[in-house]
Each structure stands twice: as structure tokens, then as C-alpha cells.
Amino acid sequence: MQVTPLEIGFGAVIEGMDLRQVDSSTAALLRASLLEYGLLVIRGQSLTPQEQVAATNLFGQPEVFPVVRGQLSSWPEIFRVASQPADGHVEVGRYWHSDGSFRENPTPISFWYSVMQSEEGGDTLFTDLQQAYAELQPDIKEEFDTLRTAHRNGVVHPLVLRHPKTGERALYLNMGLTAGVLGYSPEQSRAVMEAVDRHYSRSGASYRHHWLPGDVVVADNLHVAHKATPLPASARRILNRTTVRADGVIWHEAQQAA
Template sequence: MAIEVIPTGAALGAEIRGLDMSKPLTGAEFEAVQQAWYDHIVLLFRGQKITDDDLIAFSKHFGELDIAPASATDMAGSQAKSRPEIWIISNVVENGKPIGALGDKEAEWHTDMSYVAEPPMASVLHSREIPSTGGDTSFANMYKALEALPADLRAAVEGRMCNHDASTTSVGELRAGADAVLDVRAAPGAKHPIVVTHPVTGGKALYLGRRLNAYIEGYSVAESEALLDRLWAHCAKPEFSWAHKWKVGDLLIWDNRCAIHRRDGFDGSERRVMHRTQIKGRAPR
């Protein structure tokens, strides 16, 4: 079957049909997938019955993989259930301990692991179990958000660096071993440009980690907070986004260099189990 690329019709995203991820990709198949990814930022592959090894093999086509990150909870126990490259995202508790991270809460708009010096360029997420409702994931196109940014706001942030706080997760939980941030100017994390250039497409995009404890260098805290509030209100507009409703077997890959994403909360009495890999990146610039 020939590969089909079916755009969502929204600001980003496309479904890829005609591939079985349990089988190795040919060079031509990967070239087609990679180009579609550059064109659409987020790709969806439905009905993928794959193992962790298959997930890792697919992900490695894009580059070297990171080891699963630390989170708010000690995840050492969960890693026995998977591979070091696999991060389990789940609300399931077994024998009194969570098997994964991030629970059932809403995850605010963010870019994965932007609080490190060299954030992952991409994330790959495969659904194993999903709740009957909720837990949907939304993505926003940061190329388009920058293009539509009001001129005064762009002038205020162009050439500026933002500190990306490392103390909390995307669901607002304090990471293991982290202290609460009392002054955003002293928050732990990494500093990145607010406007970046994609190293492959050459497109310019906004680069935002998460709103909590962010700080734009060179401004007072009050000025930074006001600018960040405007940025986030702008990027969260529906015209820049696409929402994905999960089915079991869905696999998504997205480009962290030009997209932000969020997750809806869901009923904690229902199980949600997702396996994620992430592809190493370089410092945004």
C-alpha cells in the first residue's frame, strides 16, 4: 500500500496511512514520513500494534534517543516494566506505586523538557490504554503563532532569552528533589531564545516551554509576567491548534522545535497508559 498523507485541515497535523510500525521502514518510506513531518509538525499513525522495541526502532530513524526523564515521582520501579528509552505516562497505581508519570491531571501548554540545555527535538507517544473520555492532546503551531504575533509584542521579545523553569512538571507537580520557586529570576532551568530558527526547515518560530515560573531576561518581574501572559494568550488561540482524540494503538510524533502541546484531564478511576520516547536535540537558536 502506498503511503498516504492526510492533513487534519487545522493549523498543523496529518495522518499517515499505509505503514505498519511493527515492520522495518524502508529508506523511501522514512523519507516520505520525514518530509510529511517537516510539512505538518505532528504526524498520526492509527492502529499500531507494536512492542517497545518497535517503538524504539521507529524513533531511532529520527536520531539518537534520550533516556527517560525524571519526574515528580520516583520512577525507578516503572522502568523495570519497559526499556531505559521508554517513559511511561500513566495514572495507574500497582502495589501502592504509580507505574508511570503525570497522573490524570490537565497538563498545561508546554514544550517537552525545554528546561535542559539541549531539549529533545521530537517526542513519540504510543497509546496502550485510554479512558472512555478525556485525556485528549492538543498541539499548537508556533510558526503560525509567530507570524501572527502583534508587532509590538514581537519587538518586545525578539532577541530576548527566556528562562525555562525545571522545578515543576507540566501538570504543576514539584519534581523529585526540587525546591519551590520563590523568585522566578532565580528559578532553575535553561535559558533559550524566545524566537528561534528551525535547523532543518529554516522557519522562524516562537519557543516557549511552560508558563509557570518562566522569566524573560532583561525585564522586571512585572514586565516579564505581562509579556508572558500576552504570549500565552496569543499562542493558545484556536486558529493555531489541533486537538487529537486518542484511540488505542495511536502513535504520534511531534516536533518540539516548532510546536507546543497540552493534555486534558480525565477520570482517574479509568486507566490511561502511554509509552513515550524522545529524540535528542540541540540547543535552540
């Protein structure tokens, strides 16, 4: 297994890896790499739904989802993101967000497997939430450190979230599901959200992943956020996404594994 950091400053490419055949020491190295880099890119995989769920278990217990049109009835752990309604959920996440932020205990890890891809469009953008916080001006940090945001379902999170394993601070905000900032007027809330949105999108802060069939991307949702980009209307693409439960995540670093 070879780990090569991405030039953007976060994330890493993992080579020499078959996710169908991972021993305990390699699994520990994967988890340590995810903690360090926040994002793992593993190309050239060939996973059945069962094998994807097994690979997700390397990071913890998967969440399950209701089975609806386009989803896999035998695999409720897999949430299908697609360009066509018959294949899965469409028009998903075209704004900066971390998966599962609407939960009381946010979803810590997402795992995507590329089943089918269009040659054009559909790239996913990723940005480093910890670096986003680090680059704030001191007076903005002081303000943001005190703020809490409310999702539309009433779930409240601090705007500056500490990673449960590393303790690192991250600027944590879902642009599509957040109703506002507690104690702020709608206008003030909108101003904060628009400022964070611009900050996430600042020049040089995003990694753009162009999907190829067989790609796997694993994200620490408490370290990075992501954003989908449009596809041509005629395109057909499918991403199988699994996510890890907050109460079942495995954060152990390599040296802690037996």
C-alpha cells in the same frame, strides 16, 4: 503511505503504514512529512516497547531516562505517562510546552504510543509555534525577537527560536518550567508569559487529539507545542513516550536519502 493534512493548518494523518515494517525510502518520507507538517498522526499500530524504540530510531537516537516506579526497567528510552501512579508519571504537562525545553539543546522530536486509553478525557492539544509567531503584531514581533527566557534550572533560550533544519521562526515558551524573561521584572515576565499562553490558546489554533489504543503521534517539538487535558479520577490510561536527542536527530528530507 498516504499523507493527508489536517484541516487545522498544521499536522497530517499518515495512513497505509505499519511502523514495524518501514524501508529507507518510507522512513525518509516520514521525516520529510514531519518537517513539513510538524505533527504526524498514525493510527492502528501495534508496538512492543522494542518496536517503539526501533520506530523512534527512524527519526534519531532516543534519549534515556532514570527508571522509577511505573517505568519499564528494560527500556529506559520509554517515559511512561499514565493516569495511575503504578503505571507511570501522572499529572504531566497540563500546560503548553515542548518536551525537553529544559535542556541546553532542546529535545527536537517526541513519539507517543497509546497502550491503554480511557473512553473519556485525556485528550492532548497541539498548537503550531511557527504560525503563532507569524500571527503576532509587528511591534510584538520586534519586542519578542530580542527576548530570552530562563528555565528554573538556569537554561536560557530565545523566545523566538529558529528551527535548526528549516530556519523557520517559532514562538518557543514552556509555560510550566520557565522562570522568567531575562531583563524583565517578575511582573513584566508574567505579563509576557500570560500573553503567549493566551496566544497559543487562541480560537482555531489547536488540534485536539482524542487517543485510541494503538495511536502513534510524532511531534516536532520546535514546530509545535502540546498540552495535556484532565482524565476522570477512575480512568486508567498509559502513553509510552520516546524522545529523540538533539545531537542524534535525523532531519533529512526525502530527496536527500539514499
